[in-house]
Amino acid sequence: GNSVTQMEGPVTLSEEAFLTINCTYTATGYPSLFWYVQYPGEGLQLLLKATKADDKGSNKGFEATYRKETTSFHLEKGSVQVSDSAVYFCALSDTDSNYQLIWGAGTKLIIKP
Amino acid sequence: DAGVIQSPRHEVTEMGQEVTLRCKPISGHDYLFWYRQTMMRGLELLIYFNNNVPIDDSGMPEDRFSAKMPNASFSTLKIQPSEPRDSAVYFCASSLGRIQETQYFGPGTRLLVL
Numbered sequence: 001g002n003s004v005t006q007m008e009g010p011v012t013l014s015e016e017a018f019l020t021i022n023c024t025y026t027a028t029g030y031p032s033l034f035w036y037v038q039y040p041g042e043g044l045q046l047l048l049k050a051t052k053a054d055d056k057g058s059n060k061g062f063e064a065t066y067r068k069e070t071t072s073f074h075l076e077k078g079s080v081q082v083s084d085s086a087v088y089f090c091a092l093s094d095t096d097s098n099y100q101l102i103w104g105a106g107t108k109l110i111i112k113p
Numbered sequence: 114d115a116g117v118i119q120s121p122r123h124e125v126t127e128m129g130q131e132v133t134l135r136c137k138p139i140s141g142h143d144y145l146f147w148y149r150q151t152m153m154r155g156l157e158l159l160i161y162f163n164n165n166v167p168i169d170d171s172g173m174p175e176d177r178f179s180a181k182m183p184n185a186s187f188s189t190l191k192i193q194p195s196e197p198r199d200s201a202v203y204f205c206a207s208s209l210g211r212i213q214e215t216q217y218f219g220p221g222t223r224l225l226v227l
Contacts, residue, residue, distance in 0.1 A: 032213055043117070043204050043218030044156075089156065093213040100169070101216065103156045 002027045002097050006090050006104035013080055014112050021075040021107050023064075023090035031094035033057075033066050033073040034101070038087040047075075047088070085111045115139070117219035119205050125225045131193040134222045136205030137186055146216060147180055147190050148204040156204075162188065195226045 007022040025031065032051045036044040048057030053068035062077045073090060090104040118137040126132055138145050147159040160170040165182045173180070177196070182188040192199055202223050206216040 041220075043206070043220050044216075045218065046215045049215070098169070099211070099213040100158060100161070101213075105155045 002031070002092060002094050002102045004090050004092055004102055004104035006088075006107050009087075009106070009108035010110050011107060012110045012112065015082055016079045017111075019075070019077040019080045019084075019109070021088055021090075021109070023073045023075065023104060025071050025073065025090075025092050027071075027092055027094045027096065029095045031092040033064070034091045034093070035062070035064055035073070035075050036089040036091060038089065038106070040086070044089060080109075080111050082111045082113050085109055117205055117207055117217055119203075119219035119222050121222060122220065123223045123225075125227065126195055127227050128196055129194045130226075131191065132195045132199075132224060132226075134190040134192075134203050134205075134224070136188045136190070136219060138188070138205070138207030139209075139217055140186065142207035142209045142217070143185075144208040144214075144216075145182060145188050146206040146208075147188070148206065148218075150202045150204060150221070151200075159190070192224075195224075197226045200224055200226050 003026045005024050034049045035047040037047045038044045048059040050057040050066035056065045064073050064075045087106045087108045089106045091101045093099050120135045143164050146161040149157045159172045160180045162182045180190045202221045204221045206218045208214045208216045
C-alpha cells in the first residue's frame with residue numbers, strides 16, 4: 001500500500017541556516033505530493049504541493065521537487081527564521097488510497113535565534 | 114473569509130461521559146474530514162463526507178464513535194461513552210471539488226478524558 005516516510009525530529013537549527021526535511025514515498029500510481037505545516041496550537045495548512053514528476057512546489061521561501069526516480073519530495077529552505085518553527089507533514093494522494101491523503105508522521109522543526 | 118470553525122476548543126470530561134465535537138466547514142466546500150491527532154499514532158483520518166454523505170468511516174476506532182453531517186454547514190463527531198484513550202486533538206477539515214484538493218483545517222478540539 002501507499003506510505004510516506006519522513007525524517008524523525010526534532011530538527012534543531014540556528015536562524016538563517018539551510019533546511020532540508022527528507023520525505024520519501026511508496027506508491028504504485030502517480031501520486032500528488034504535499035507538504036503541510038502545523039504551527040503551535042493550530043490546525044494544519046497547506047504549504048506547497050506538486051502533482052507530477054519534476055514539478056517544483058514553492059511557497060514562503062520553501063521548495064520541494066517531485067522526484068519520481070528517487071520517490072522523494074524533500075522540503076528545503078535557504079534561510080530559516082524563528083517563525084518557521086512548526087511541525088511539517090509530508091503527504092500523498094493517489095488512486096490506490098482513493099485519493100485520501102496518506103500522511104507522514106510529521107517532523108518537528110525548532111529554530112533557535 | 115471564515116475558515117473551518119470547530120467547537121469547543123478544549124474539552125475536559127470524565128470517563129463514561131458523552132462528548133460532542135462540532136464543525137462548520139468553509140462555505141461551499143463539499144468534502145468534510147474528521148481527523149484525530151495523538152503523539153503515539155500521529156494524524157489519523159476517522160471519517161469523511163462528500164455532499165453530506167459519509168463515504169469512508171473505516172478509520173472510526175469503534176462503535177463508541179459516530180459522526181453526522183445533517184447539512185452542508187454542520188457536522189458532529191460524538192463519542193459515547195468516552196474513555197481516557199480517546200484523549201487527543203480532533204481536527205475537522207474541508208475541501209472543494211475533489212477529495213485530493215487542498216484540505217483546510219480547523220484549529221482543532223483538544224479533548225482530555227479523565
